Amino acid sequence: MKTQEQDCPVITVKNVGKWYGTFQALRDVSFTVKAGERVVICGPSGSGKSTMIRCLNRLETFQDGEISVDGRALGDDMVGVQALRADVGMVFQSFNLFPHLTVLENLILSPMTVRGLPRTEAIRDARLLLERVRIPEKEGKYPNQLSGGQQQRVAIARALCMNPRIMLFDEPTSALDPEMVSEVLDVMVELAQSGMTMICVTHEMGFARKVADKVIFFDHGSIVEEAVPEHFFGTPKSEKLKLFLGQILR
Secondary structure, eight states: OOOHHHHSEEEEEEEEEEEETTEEEEEEEEEEEETTOEEEEEOSTTSSHHHHHHHTTTSSOOSEEEEEETTEEOOSOHHHHHHHHHHEEEEOSSOOOOTTSOHHHHHHHHHHHTSOOOHHHHHHHHHHHHHHTTOGGGTTOOGGGSOHHHHHHHHHHHHHTTOOSEEEEESTTTTSOHHHHHHHHHHHHHHHHTTOEEEEEOSOHHHHHHHOSEEEEEETTEEEEEEOHHHHHHSOOSHHHHHHHHHHTO
16 A cells, blocks of 8 residues: 555656757656656657756756755755755766775765765675675775676665665666676666666666656657556557657667
8 A cells, every 4th residue: 555655756847947058958847756656768869858867966957947856846055955965866877986996985985975974884884785786796896897787786886875765867778788788777677676766767668668657758858758668668649759669669
């Protein structure tokens, strides 16, 4: 049985507009995400999907509309932004690991400096998460000693070290060689099945079918279609989505 808290949106996006100069990147975008919900955002390159997800933790500003995340209205308050980012983990295309730090040091840095966790506790938590992403033996390695798939799994573990309530993924497999994609997706599937609230921008439609509660299709900065996977893939309504799926599912 769902609780009242699970039925309440933890993310609300309402009529959001975003410009880069005269170019409008987002057009009147609205959607909600409930606690524990897994949402996949897809669309052609340049459709606004990555811009949208980056607005959710204020890596990008927006000019019109409203966004609230975990009860916080996103504005210009940088103190509020720092608190937001402590609760919202993000994984990028590029792994963004500190090259001069070992895997373990990459994981314990933020919990110690941002959350004030004692080093022994940070190390304990980091080692548990390295087990969870299936690379505990790599804790003493440096990023350049790891494969791309291993680096991305470290990046996921690093985000989880902050004990976030929400995880954002911006095309986490797009920079990986094909043989490394599945090892990262397996970790993301396990995370999704654990009940984590997730928003993932991806072209991995197999992942969307397997774990998404709903899939949102962007084109030219707008939401064209939003549906549960069964209807999104089985009975798409718009011609744009039919064309997109025809190209990506070949």
